[in-house]
Amino acid sequence: MPILKSLVEYKEEGAVPFHMPGHKRGDVYKKVDFNFICNDxxxxxxxxxxxxxxxxxxxxxxxxxxxxxxxxxxxxxxxxxxxxxxxxxxxxxxxxxxxxxxxxxxxxxxxxxxxxxxxxxxxxxxxxxxxxxxxxxxxxxxxxxxxxxxxxxxxxxxxxxxxxxxxxxxxxxxxxxxxxxxxxxxxxxxxxxxxxxxxxxxxxxxxxxxxxxxxxxxxxxxxxxxxxxxxxxxxxxxxxxxxxxxxxxxxxxxxxxxxxxxxxxxxRAIMQEKGRELLDDIIDWSNWARNEINKIPGLYCLGPDRIGKYGISDLDPTRITVNLGASGISGTKAEAILRKDFNIQMEMSDLYNIVAITSVGDSRDNYERLVRALKSIGNSGTGKAKAPTSRAFLKSTELSIMPWEAVYCEKEQIKTEESIGRICGEMIIPYPPGIPSLMPGEVITQEVYEYLRLCVEQGIKISGASDNKLEKVWVIKTGH
Ligand SMILES: Cc1ncc(COP(=O)(O)O)c(C=O)c1O
Structure with a gap:
């Protein structure tokens, strides 16, 4: 029973869950003294x-x-x-x-x-x-x-x-x-x-x-x-x-x-009855954590100083997004260290950032453990900033056929370097920034090819693609 086994093992590890679901292993029900279906x-x-x-x-x-x-x-x-x-x-x-x-x-x-x-x-x-x-x-x-x-x-x-x-x-x-x-x-x-x-x-x-x-x-x-x-x-x-x-x-x-x-x-019932006060607590703890993280050399926690820039009109204070770019440690590596050395599991990471979902199920202790761990990780960095990607994302390329048509077309998998000018048959999404560089039906251009190569070289995860190293890509068979 491999699925049950994996669930039980993760539960027994007892990692601080800075990820969904928001009930945080049922901890919220203990907070509000409500025995939600647990026994039955x-x-x-x-x-x-x-x-x-x-x-x-x-x-x-x-x-x-x-x-x-x-x-x-x-x-x-x-x-x-x-x-x-x-x-x-x-x-x-x-x-x-x-x-x-x-x-x-x-x-x-x-x-x-x-x-x-x-x-x-x-x-x-x-x-x-x-x-x-x-x-x-x-x-x-x-x-x-x-x-x-x-x-x-x-x-x-x-x-x-x-x-x-x-x-x-x-x-x-x-x-x-x-x-x-x-x-x-x-x-x-x-x-x-x-x-x-x-x-x-x-x-x-x-x-x-x-x-x-x-x-x-x-x-x-x-x-x-x-x-x-x-x-x-x-x-x-x-x-x-x-x-x-x-x-x-x-x-x-x-x-x-x-x-x-x-x-x-x-x-709904919990939030209607106790939501405001439960949220007040996690907003205060998140703001405290954000301030503490910003004192750590090489780390930056996304906060109100960015409101008014980059299309940001407001920010969710409960979301802890930490950029490690200036510490020389990648987000992916930081996420792995947090799990291995500190028993803290983040929601996600990318090349420069780690993200924690905090919710009304979290305790103050969870935030304190995260801050303590990040202090230790920050001190272990090289301090040499990573060169950011030369372009954060690419403009959309030409849509040659509609995405739904592309899904039904016959496809072949070819070497990516030979795919320029062909119509892409799959979704290719570099993370970060998580924007599809190619959708099914879009023409693969020299520019998008070079951008994707750069992403792979810089260790950016490619999501959606059948070959995440992007050596091969599915394209629409010619004649369609
Ligand atoms: C921005 C965004 N929209 C939609 C979804 C889909 O939500 P669900 O997993 O509840 O289907 C996700 C899931 O991660 C998401 O991040």
């Missing part, structure tokens, strides 16, 4: 027998829980999701645009947005985020960038914005909402990392507050619910709810786990 998991795992509601046509407990969630998060309607925010993103995008319609998306959006573009057979129009070249991270999208794209593509149906980004950066969503709505389009938000915003005024405003028509939130990432459980919220008269329900039913399993649904309801 299997006895509660059941299907839609009489007395148990149906997610796909809710009339009882699920309907009531969704109504309570809508009230707590400030939505007109809330739909519980058991296939993650990915299923919310698929549904909200496909409910907003017909095949062949244009949709405006940031080039650094999550792969689920690209997935919706492929499944919905949509025409993507890319907008470029601002990039912080010093940290090597793609940050927010400027409202002016959205405005120019909308002026050029007046026939687009909707705009998608990631708010906040994985690193905690928030674009000026309120201004973007005004621009989008003035053109009669829909604003769809990927708020996978921002479900907690609704529960404390010291956090950035929630997407719904800023004017989003729909927003998909991974409650499991930053609030205390179980992995895979998310919510899609709607606050708009512009959204066709019946059409949205069709896609939710198409995309999600017909056997939803009621334990996941119950965990969403529990997260």
């Amino acid at each position: 998991l299997l006895a509660l795992d059941t299907t839609e027998v009489p007395g148990i509601d149906n997610l796909h046509c809710p009339e009882g407990a699920v309907s009531e829980a969704q109504r309570l969630a809508a009230g707590a998060f400030g939505a007109d309607y809330s739909f519980f999701l058991i296939n993650g925010t990915t299923s919310g993103i698929y549904s909200m995008i496909m409910a907003s645009a017909n095949p062949g319609n244009k949709i405006i998306i940031p080039r650094n959006c999550h792969r689920s947005v690209y997935g919706a573009v492929i499944l919905g057979r949509l025409v993507p129009v890319y907008i470029e985020p601002e990039t912080d070249n010093e940290l090597g991270i793609a940050m927010g999208v400027e409202p002016g960038t959205v405005e120019s794209a909308l002026d050029e593509h007046r026939d687009a149906k909707a705009v998608v914005i990631t708010y906040p980004t994985y690193y905690g950066a928030c674009s000026d969503l309120k201004k973007i909402a005004e621009i989008v709505h003035s053109r009669g389009m829909l604003l769809l938000v990927d708020e996978a990392h921002g479900s907690h915003f609704a529960f404390n005024k010291r956090l950035p405003m929630s997407a719904l507050e800023a004017g989003a028509d729909m927003t998909s939130q991974s409650i499991h990432k930053t609030l205390p619910s179980m992995t895979q459980s998310s919510i899609l919220h709607v606050k708009s008269e512009r959204v066709d709810i019946e059409r949205l329900k069709v896609f939710l039913q198409l995309i999600q399993t017909t056997s939803p786990s009621h334990i996941l649904l119950a965990s969403l309801d529990a997260a």
Whole structure:
């Protein structure tokens, strides 16, 4: 039983979990003295027998829980999701645009947005985020960038914005909402990392507050619910709810786990009753940790000094993004040391940065352990700054055929150096900055080839590609 074994082993290691899910191994339930299903998991795992509601046509407990969630998060309607925010993103995008319609998306959006573009057979129009070249991270999208794209593509149906980004950066969503709505389009938000915003005024405003028509939130990432459980919220008269329900039913399993649904309801209840004070604590501890980390030579913790630059209008104070560029230690190496020597597991790392997801499940002790460990790691650095990548990301290349067409075309795998001029058959995403350099259907140019080689040479992880060393690449067979 290799899966169970790996879970038990990781649990027994007892690492400080600076990663999702936000209940932090159930620690939050201990904090609020609530015994959430812990002892009775299997006895509660059941299907839609009489007395148990149906997610796909809710009339009882699920309907009531969704109504309570809508009230707590400030939505007109809330739909519980058991296939993650990915299923919310698929549904909200496909409910907003017909095949062949244009949709405006940031080039650094999550792969689920690209997935919706492929499944919905949509025409993507890319907008470029601002990039912080010093940290090597793609940050927010400027409202002016959205405005120019909308002026050029007046026939687009909707705009998608990631708010906040994985690193905690928030674009000026309120201004973007005004621009989008003035053109009669829909604003769809990927708020996978921002479900907690609704529960404390010291956090950035929630997407719904800023004017989003729909927003998909991974409650499991930053609030205390179980992995895979998310919510899609709607606050708009512009959204066709019946059409949205069709896609939710198409995309999600017909056997939803009621334990996941119950965990969403529990997260809502905890946040409604105790959320503000629990969040006050972790905001204070995060701010303390940020100050302490900034005293460590060679380390920098992303903070309010960057607001107003790189498309950042606000930052999530609970997200701890540490840049190690000036210490001479790579983010990937720091993440490995933290796990091996200090029993601390981060959410992710890239060449220069490590990222911790902190949530209401964390204790003050967790933050103190992280700061102590980073002091020790900082002191062991060479102090020789790493040369940042010469370009943080590349502009989109020419879309030769639509991404969905490329998925169905016959492909062949060839040497990357021989692929220039060919049409790419896969997604190639250097991390950092996490922006696809190539999407299926895009022409591989000399420029993108050289950029990708540089990324590989500098040790940047290539995500999405079948060969992560990029010696080979899948391209569309000629004749298509
Ligand atoms: C920015 C962003 N959007 C969407 C998703 C998808 O969320 P889920 O894993 O809940 O499907 C993720 C997951 O990591 C993400 O980081």
